[in-house]
Amino acid sequence: MRDLQTLLDARRADGLYRSRQVIDGPQGVTVRSEGREYLSFCSNEYLGLANHPEVVAAFHRGLDEFGAGSGAAHLVAGHTRAHHELEEELAAFVQRPRALLFSTGYMANLGGMAALLGRGDRVFEDHTNHASLLDGARLSGARLVRYRHADAGDLEQRLLRAPDGEFLVATDGVFSMDGDIAPLCELAPVAQRHAARLMVDDAHGLGVTGPHGRGSVAAAGLDSCQVPVLVGTLGKAFGTFGAFIAGSDELVETLIQQARTWIYTTAPPPAVAVATSAALRRVMADDWRRKHLQDLVARFRAGAAQLGLGLCDSPTPIQPLITGDAGRAMRLSKALCEEGILITAIRPPTVAEGTARLRITFSAAHTEAQVDLLLDALEKVIATECAELAHKAEL
Numbered sequence: 001m002r003d004l005q006t007l008l009d010a011r012r013a014d015g016l017y018r019s020r021q022v023i024d025g026p027q028g029v030t031v032r033s034e035g036r037e038y039l040s041f042c043s044n045e046y047l048g049l050a051n052h053p054e055v056v057a058a059f060h061r062g063l064d065e066f067g068a069g070s071g072a073a074h075l076v077a078g079h080t081r082a083h084h085e086l087e088e089e090l091a092a093f094v095q096r097p098r099a100l101l102f103s104t105g106y107m108a109n110l111g112g113m114a115a116l117l118g119r120g121d122r123v124f125e126d127h128t129n130h131a132s133l134l135d136g137a138r139l140s141g142a143r144l145v146r147y148r149h150a151d152a153g154d155l156e157q158r159l160l161r162a163p164d165g166e167f168l169v170a171t172d173g174v175f176s177m178d179g180d181i182a183p184l185c186e187l188a189p190v191a192q193r194h195a196a197r198l199m200v201d202d203a204h205g206l207g208v209t210g211p212h213g214r215g216s217v218a219a220a221g222l223d224s225c226q227v228p229v230l231v232g233t234l235g236k237a238f239g240t241f242g243a244f245i246a247g248s249d250e251l252v253e254t255l256i257q258q259a260r261t262w263i264y265t266t267a268p269p270p271a272v273a274v275a276t277s278a279a280l281r282r283v284m285a286d287d288w289r290r291k292h293l294q295d296l297v298a299r300f301r302a303g304a305a306q307l308g309l310g311l312c313d314s315p316t317p318i319q320p321l322i323t324g325d326a327g328r329a330m331r332l333s334k335a336l337c338e339e340g341i342l343i344t345a346i347r348p349p350t351v352a353e354g355t356a357r358l359r360i361t362f363s364a365a366h367t368e369a370q371v372d373l374l375l376d377a378l379e380k381v382i383a384t385e386c387a388e389l390a391h392k393a394e395l
């Protein structure tokens with residue numbers, strides 16, 4: 001039997017120990033924790049909807065009408081009018097014939113892939129895809145082939161080398177840890193040439209990019225033939241909880257028959273669906289949120305360039321600052337915390353070895369002044385770090 005404490009100690013020594021911070025109150029750009037208020041730059045709540053009065057009021061209405069829980073799986077007795085209407089609204093939003101609600105994005109990816117693939121099939125995935133897409137491949141029993149990040153040419157080479165069979169190509173729309181956008185206009189024709197189904201997980205694109213927030217697939221002008229499997233999550237820009245897969249009638253019917261993470265689990269509370277419908281209305285109507293978010297990102301990138309901070313080439317609200325080793329990411333995160341700024345360090349295995357980072361994210365609820373506060377704090381903690389290093393070198 002492995003000694004767990006020894007393994008935990010080793011993890012801690014490597015700067016890879018994970019722990020939670022208790023947040024006391026609603027999500028927002030300021031959060032309370034252990035009696036102190038922090039300015040947060042690490043949530044995926046890109047549009048400021050998690051505590052929006054209309055969304056919260058809809059949640060209350062949903063509770064009054066449907067009670068707390070759904071009581072059963074969708075196929076048993078748990079599928080309410082609230083779920084059904086939300087599915088129709090989401091399908092219309094992403095301009096696909098149908099959408100199917102899942103409890104989480106993780107479950108959508110696992111269930112979707114396992115429903116479409118089996119032993120003997122092949123799934124081609126971008127090297128930096130989200131963990132749930134990689135785990136989905138594993139659960140499906142298909143052979144996983146990883147292609148170079150955002151490289152349609154490499155994907156094509158690997159498709160050419162594969163023996164005939166059932167192929168699925170899966171990619172994040174916006175990459176969750178780097179913030180760059182998949183080259184969907186290049187991937188789609190490659191997938192089509194090799195009769196591979198293309199699945200895009202747009203967890204960080206929906207609500208944030210594309211016309212009226214329709215995401216990176218709509219921004220690339222791709223329809224449901226070119227991207228037959230579209231995954232969206234509702235816990236990020238939408239500010240609530242859950243996920244969906246959108247596509248053709250046949251796709252959704254196949255998922256209903258075969259997606260085990262959908263069949264064998266309790267339907268989400270209907271009130272969540274009512275709240276999400278309200279959030280969707282704000283997502284579609286409030287173009288100003290996306291515009292403001294873009295302005296904040298531009299302001300941050302300009303300020304960071306002036307400070308000489310090397311940022312990734314990301315046009316989205318995900319603006320990682322690569323620190324390299326995990327220990328440095330932890331130290332900077334801790335120093336920022338002391339300045340009242342919350343940014344969690346992201347370390348391997350979530351990101352590749354040697355690319356630990358501060359994953360800085362912006363929300364439409366941030367102000368320009370708050371972006372300036374962040375830049376000042378980054379300047380201060382990095383200057384302090386440099387001074388300490390110089391001091392150590394002298395000793």
Ligand SMILES: *Cc1c(COP(=O)(O)O)cnc(C)c1O
Nearest residue numbers: 104105106130132176203233235
């Ligand atoms: C967050 C995320 C998921 C998981 O969604 P949950 O609803 O949080 O389970 C899936 N894919 C990507 C790319 C994500 O970033």
